[in-house]
Amino acid sequence: MTNLLAKIYDYHAWANADLLAKLATLDPERHKSELHTALRLINHYYVVARIFSAHLRGIPHAYVSDNTEETPALEELRMAMAASDREYRDYITSVSAADLEQPIAFAFTDGEKGYMTAGRC
Template sequence: MTALLQKLFGYHAWANNDLFDKLETLDQAQHKSELHTALRLINHYHVVAQIFAANLSGVQHNYASGNTAETPTLDELRAALASSDQWYLNYLRSVPPANLRETIPFAFTDGDKGYMSREEMLTHVALHGGYHRGEVGRLLWQLSVTPPWDTFAVYLHQTEPGRRLQGGEPSVSA
């Protein structure tokens, strides 16, 4: 499972980077409202990723909600998200696979208690980010801007071009 999670977070980082590349092409004055909405959505999934990174690390976070009062700039948020993405990639390189099944109790920002396995937390962070990137993609469509290709299949074929070889033999493992 660790290998799949590593690919999933590689994809997550790649998709985040592509999204910022696309957002940087917007006329910031003309699309001020839509860009602000996009930044709020991205900041939300970044904050959630930070909260779960704290849960995975066994440290307290300082977030009282799933977003911050202030909206970071595009550049600030891009840097913060890239740092978070790198943290998750590093975490997955260092966590022993057996530890992924360990459950961790935590409190949600609304005070409700819960617990998830490390594997479930990691999966949540990646899927949650994808959900909100999709919302930003919808905003781009509404501006007649084609959003980036945010799919796992595209990521795999761009990062592993050998997958495009015609007539290659699929591998099957038991």
């Protein structure tokens, strides 16, 4: 199962990198509004991934919302997402089946309580 998850995640990481590479080819002045919208949406996904990663590891995070106030630059977001993807890939290849079934209690950014297991999220 870990091999399958790793292969799936490798594809996910490749797709993230490819999407950001394609966005980098757009004229930033001509497509300013579209790029901003795309970066806001991708940043939302990134922030949620970081929150989820913190929950998986049982560590606190500093996010108060599912997006940041400021929109990161494309290159900054690309580097952050690549690091996050590597971290998730490392997690997938090192986590045990037993750890995947451990209950994880957490709080959403709005303060509501949540519960999950890594293997059934």
